[in-house]
Amino acid sequence: MDHSKAIYRQIGARICSKRSALKMSQATLAREVLLTRASISNIEKGRQKILVHTLLQIASALKVTLQELVPDMNVNINVAVDRVVTRREHRDWVDKIVRGGQNIANSKKVR
Numbered sequence: 883m884d885h886s887k888a889i890y891r892q893i894g895a896r897i898c899s900k901r902s903a904l905k906m907s908q909a910t911l912a913r914e915v916l917l918t919r920a921s922i923s924n925i926e927k928g929r930q931k932i933l934v935h936t937l938l939q940i941a942s943a944l945k946v947t948l949q950e951l952v953p954d955m956n957v958n959i960n961v962a963v964d965r966v967v968t969r970r971e972h973r974d975w976v977d978k979i980v981r982g983g984q985n986i987a988n989s990k991k992v993r
Contacts, residue, residue, distance in 0.1 A: 891928030892953040893937070898926040900944040900951070914943040 901911055908922040915936060917925075924930035925940075932940075941948045 887928060889953055890925075890931060893932065893951055894926040894928040896951045896953075897922075897940055897944070900946050901926075904944060906944070911940065911943055915939040 901908070908926070909919045912919045912922045915922075916939075917936070921930060925932050937951060938948060941951055944951075
């Protein structure tokens with residue numbers, strides 16, 4: 883599966899969940915952010931990409947933070963690293979840098 887499609891599906895599911903918890907219709911949310919109801923439906927299903935300013939407007943309309951709508955990037959980084967870095971010792975090194983915030987220039991390079 884295309885990784886970017888998965889991210890849009892996760893964002894859409896979170897929007898749908900937050901909207902439903904507020905008992906807000908797609909049409910109401912659409913009016914608040916100046917989109918069509920069809921666009922909200924497509925965003926919630928992950929079929930339509932969403933601009934950052936629109937995501938911010940949706941978060942505001944749903945009374946949530948942007949972080950509540952966006953997937954945890956550490957999880958996404960781990961998925962990407964697992965796909966690209968095949969040797970275990972290299973993966974450990976990359977993981978140490980990503981999680982530890984270690985400066986790559988000062989880290990021990992794995993050959």
